Amino acid sequence: MLHLLLTTALLLGAAGFGPARGQIPPLAQPPVERTTGTTCGLYARPSSQAPMLTVVPPGTLVQVVDSSSKAHFVRAVFSKNGKTVSGYLFRACLATP
Numbered sequence: 001m002l003h004l005l006l007t008t009a010l011l012l013g014a015a016g017f018g019p020a021r022g023q024i025p026p027l028a029q030p031p032v033e034r035t036t037g038t039t040c041g042l043y044a045r046p047s048s049q050a051p052m053l054t055v056v057p058p059g060t061l062v063q064v065v066d067s068s069s070k071a072h073f074v075r076a077v078f079s080k081n082g083k084t085v086s087g088y089l090f091r092a093c094l095a096t097p
Contacts, residue, residue, distance in 0.1 A: 031063040031077070040093030042085060046073035053087045054080060062089065 038058050044051040056062065056078065065086075066075035074094070077086040 003046065029066075031065045034062055034064050034076075034094045034097070036060045036062060036089070036093050037095035038093055040089055042078075042087040042089055043073070044087055046071070046075075046088040048090075050088070054085055056089065056093070062094075064094070067091070 021042055036058055040056045041048075041052040042054050042056050045068055057077075057088050060074040062078040064076050066076045071090055073088040074091050075086070076089045077084060079085070
């Protein structure tokens with residue numbers, strides 16, 4: 001029985017089924033600076049039904065801290081009147097890079 005287990009372990013190891021050797025990519029990506037292209041609302045949650053935290057005017061520099069290629073919203077941070085405000089912007093509000 002032990003011989004069978006050792007043989008199976010050797011075969012699996014040779015076939016590439018051994019311990020994982022790859023690196024796990026980081027979950028968070030570094031913030032990316034973008035400029036808004038239009039007036040847009042900054043929401044508390046990624047929904048237009050969520051409370052609006054503030055209005056972001058066009059030409060404002062924001063840091064996109066989280067985004068998904070399929071999401072309509074991006075998580076953004078920017079400064080307004082000396083205070084840092086963070087929330088969710090429509091992706092369409094950002095000017096094209």
